[in-house]
Amino acid sequence: MSLLSQILTILLNGLQQGAIYVLLAVGLSIILGTLKFVNFAHGALYLLGAYLGLFITTEVQLTNGMLPEWGITTFGLGLGFLAALLIVPLVTFVVGIVMERFVAKPFYDRPDTDQILVTFGLAVIFQEALRALIGGDSQSLPQPAWASGPIALPIIGNFPRWRLGVIVITALLVLFVYALVEYTDFGLIVRAGTMDSEMVRLLGIRLDRPYLVVFGIGAALAGIAGVVGGPLANVNPNIGTEQLVPAFLTVVIGGVGKIEGAVLAGLLLGTLQVLLIQTGFAAWNRVGIYVLAAVILLVRPQGLLGSEVDVE
Amino acid sequence: MTLLDVDGIDGYYGESHIIQDVSMTVDEGEITALLGRNGAGKTSTLRCISGATPPEVRDGTIRFDGTDITNQPPEDIAVRGISLVPEERRVFTDLTVAENLHLAETVRNKSNTWNRGLEFKDEGMSTDEIYEFFPRLDERREQKAGTLSGGEQQMLAIARALHQSTDLLMLDEPYEGLAPQIIEAVENAIERISENGTTVLLVEQNAVAAMKIADRCYVLDRGEVVFEGAADELRANDEIRDRYLGV
Ligand SMILES: Nc1ncnc2c1ncn2[C@@H]1O[C@H](COP(=O)(O)OP(=O)(O)O)[C@@H](O)[C@H]1O
Ligand SMILES: [Mg+2]
Numbered sequence: 070m071s072l073l074s075q076i077l078t079i080l081l082n083g084l085q086q087g088a089i090y091v092l093l094a095v096g097l098s099i100i101l102g103t104l105k106f107v108n109f110a111h112g113a114l115y116l117l118g119a120y121l122g123l124f125i126t127t128e129v130q131l132t133n134g135m136l137p138e139w140g141i142t143t144f145g146l147g148l149g150f151l152a153a154l155l156i157v158p159l160v161t162f163v164v165g166i167v168m169e170r171f172v173a174k175p176f177y178d179r180p181d182t183d184q185i186l187v188t189f190g191l192a193v194i195f196q197e198a199l200r201a202l203i204g205g206d207s208q209s210l211p212q213p214a215w216a217s218g219p220i221a222l223p224i225i226g227n228f229p230r231w232r233l234g235v236i237v238i239t240a241l242l243v244l245f246v247y248a249l250v251e252y253t254d255f256g257l258i259v260r261a262g263t264m265d266s267e268m269v270r271l272l273g274i275r276l277d278r279p280y281l282v283v284f285g286i287g288a289a290l291a292g293i294a295g296v297v298g299g300p301l302a303n304v305n306p307n308i309g310t311e312q313l314v315p316a317f318l319t320v321v322i323g324g325v326g327k328i329e330g331a332v333l334a335g336l337l338l339g340t341l342q343v344l345l346i347q348t349g350f351a352a353w354n355r356v357g358i359y360v361l362a363a364v365i366l367l368v369r370p371q372g373l374l375g376s377e378v379d380v381e
Numbered sequence: 382m383t384l385l386d387v388d389g390i391d392g393y394y395g396e397s398h399i400i401q402d403v404s405m406t407v408d409e410g411e412i413t414a415l416l417g418r419n420g421a422g423k424t425s426t427l428r429c430i431s432g433a434t435p436p437e438v439r440d441g442t443i444r445f446d447g448t449d450i451t452n453q454p455p456e457d458i459a460v461r462g463i464s465l466v467p468e469e470r471r472v473f474t475d476l477t478v479a480e481n482l483h484l485a486e487t488v489r490n491k492s493n494t495w496n497r498g499l500e501f502k503d504e505g506m507s508t509d510e511i512y513e514f515f516p517r518l519d520e521r522r523e524q525k526a527g528t529l530s531g532g533e534q535q536m537l538a539i540a541r542a543l544h545q546s547t548d549l550l551m552l553d554e555p556y557e558g559l560a561p562q563i564i565e566a567v568e569n570a571i572e573r574i575s576e577n578g579t580t581v582l583l584v585e586q587n588a589v590a591a592m593k594i595a596d597r598c599y600v601l602d603r604g605e606v607v608f609e610g611a612a613d614e615l616r617a618n619d620e621i622r623d624r625y626l627g628v
Contacts, residue, residue, distance in 0.1 A: 254483075254487045254490060254492075254493050255493070257476070257480055257483065257484055257487065258484070258487060258493070260473075260475070260476065261473045261476060261480075261484055264473050264474070264475060264476075265471055265473065267433060267455070268467065268471045268473070269484070270433075270454070270455040270456045270459070271431060271433065271455050271456075271459055271464075271465050271467070272456075272459060272464075272484060272485050272488065272541070272545060273456050273459035273460040273488040273545060273546075274456055274484070274487060274488050274493075275456045275494075275495060275497065276456075278495045376475065
C-alpha cells in the first residue's frame with residue numbers, strides 16, 4: 070500500500086468516524102446556539118434512533134430482560150433498512166418537538182445546571198428502561214444489502230461501501246440543514262434569534278415555532294446518526310451516553326451554533342481517532358480527542374469558528 | 382388624536398418598583414420627547430410599552446390606537462404598528478445590512494407567520510424607499526452590520542424599524558455615542574420621518590437636541606413624571622431643566 074493511499078484511507082475513515090459526530094453535533098449546536106438549551110438527552114436520541122432502526126429493519130430475538138419474561142421473544146417489524154432510514158428521522162423529529170414543548174420550554178429561563186440535570190436524568194431513565202425491557206445485550210443492526218461489501222475507489226482501493234454511504238448521507242443532510250439556515254427566511258429568523266431573540270420578537274416575529282422546528286431537526290439528525298451509525302458498531306443501551314461527550318466536545322471545539330464549526334470539529338476528532346487507532350495507539354484514541362479539545366479551547370476559548378460573543 | 386395612551390402604569394423589576402404611576406400620551410403625527418437623567422426610567426418605560434420583559438407592568442393600562450396592549454407579548458405589540466429603535470441599536474452584527482432589513486418584513490410574508498392571520502394597515506417603508514432615504518445603507522447592502530460605523534448602525538436600526546409596518550416609531554437615545562455632525566444627520570432623518578406622517582416617541586438624555594425637534598415633552602425622574610408640556614414651555618422652565626435635565 071502506498072503512503073498516499075494509506076493517508077487517504079485514514080482520512081476517509083476519519084471522515085466516516087467524524088460523520089457520526091457531525092450529525093450529532095450539528096443538532097446539538099443549533100439547539101444550544103439558538104435556544105440556549107443544554108440538551109444532555111441528545112445521546113438518548115441517538116440511542117433511540119439506533120434501536121428504532123434495529124426494530125424497524127429486522128425482527129430481533131430477545132433472550133434477556135422483561136419482554137422475554139412476558140413471552141415476547143421476537144420483536145421488530147422487519148421492514149428493512151431503507152424503511153428505517155426513512156421512518157426514524159420522522160419519529161425522532163416528533164419526539165424532538167414533544168421534548169421541546171414539555172422538557173426544554175419550561176427550563177429555558179432556568180440555569181444550565183438545571184437543564185443538564187433534567188435532560189441527563191431523562192436520558193438515564195430511557196436507557197435503563199430499555200435495558201430492563203430487552204436486556205443489555207449487544208445487537209447488530211445489519212447493513213443494508215445494497216450497501217454491503219467493498220467498493221473499489223481510485224488510489225485507495227477497496228473501501229467498505231456502507232462507510233462511504235455514511236459519509237455521503239451525512240454530507241447531504243448537513244448541506245440540507247446548512248441551506249435551510251443560510252438561505253431561507255426560517256434560517257434568517259433562527260440565526261437572528263441566536264444573536265438576540267428579544268430583538269427578533271420586537272420585530273413582530275414569533276419565535277416559538279421556529280424553535281420547535283430547530284429542536285425537531287436536531288433530534289431527527291441524532292436519530293439518523295443512530296441508524297446510519299448502527300451497522301458500524303454494536304447496538305446496546307450504553308451507546309447514547311458514549312456518544313454524548315464526543316458530540317459535546319465537537320460542539321465546543323467548532324464554536325456553539327456554527328454548523329461549519331461542527332463539521333470541521335467532527336472531522337478533526339474523527340480523523341485524529343482513526344489516525345491514533347491505525348498507527349498503533351488505539352488505546353489512546355479517547356484520550357487523544359480530549360487533549361486536542363483542551364489544546365484548541367486553550368488557544369481559542371470560543372471554538373474554531375465561534376464568535377467572541379458566544380463565550381459570554 | 383391620541384395614538385398611544387399610557388395610563389398610570391407601575392413597572393417592576395422583581396420587587397423593585399421602578400416605574401411609578403407613569404401617565405403619558407402620544408398624539409398622532411407629533412414628535413413626543415421623553416427626557417430625563419440616566420437611570421430615570423426612560424428605557425424601562427419604552428420596554429413596558431413594547432411588551433419587553435422585564436419590567437412587568439402590575440398596574441395601569443397602555444392603549445394603542447384604542448386597544449389595550451398592556452403586558453401583551455412583544456411580537457403581538459410590534460405587529461400592531463409599534464416599532465422600537467432600542468438602546469445600543471441592537472442590529473444583528475453577523476447579518477448583512479440587507480438581511481437585517483429583510484428580517485423586519487418577514488412577518489408580512491404569509492408563509493412565515495405560522496397562521497397568525499395578521500393584517501397590516503400599512504406595508505411599512507419599501508426596500509427601495511429605505512435605500513433612497515438612507516443612501517449609505519444602499520452602498521453597504523452586502524456588508525455585515527457589525528462592520529458599520531456607529532452612525533451607520535443607528536441608521537440601520539432606524540431603517541429596520543421603518544421597514545416594519547409602523548405607526549409609532551420609538552427611539553431610545555438615538556444620539557448616544559455619535560459625533561455632533563452625525564447627530565444632526567439622525568435628527569434630520571427623524572424630522573423627515575415625522576413629516577412623512579409617522580408618529581415619533583423620542584427618548585433622550587440629550588435634552589437640548591431633543592427639544593429642538595419635539596412638539597411635546599415629558600420629563601421623568603426616578604420613575605415618575607415630573608413635567609409635561611409643550612417643548613417651548615420646557616425651554617422656558619429653567620427650574621425643571623436645571624433640576625432634572627442638568628441643562
Ligand atoms: N433589568 C433590570 N433589573 C433591575 N433593575 C433595572 C433593570 N434595568 C434597569 N433597572 C433599574 O431601573 C432604573 C431605570 O433604568 P432605565 O429605565 O434603564 O433608565 P434610563 O433609560 O432612563 O437611563 C434604574 O435604577 C436601573 O438601575
Ligand atoms: Mg436608557
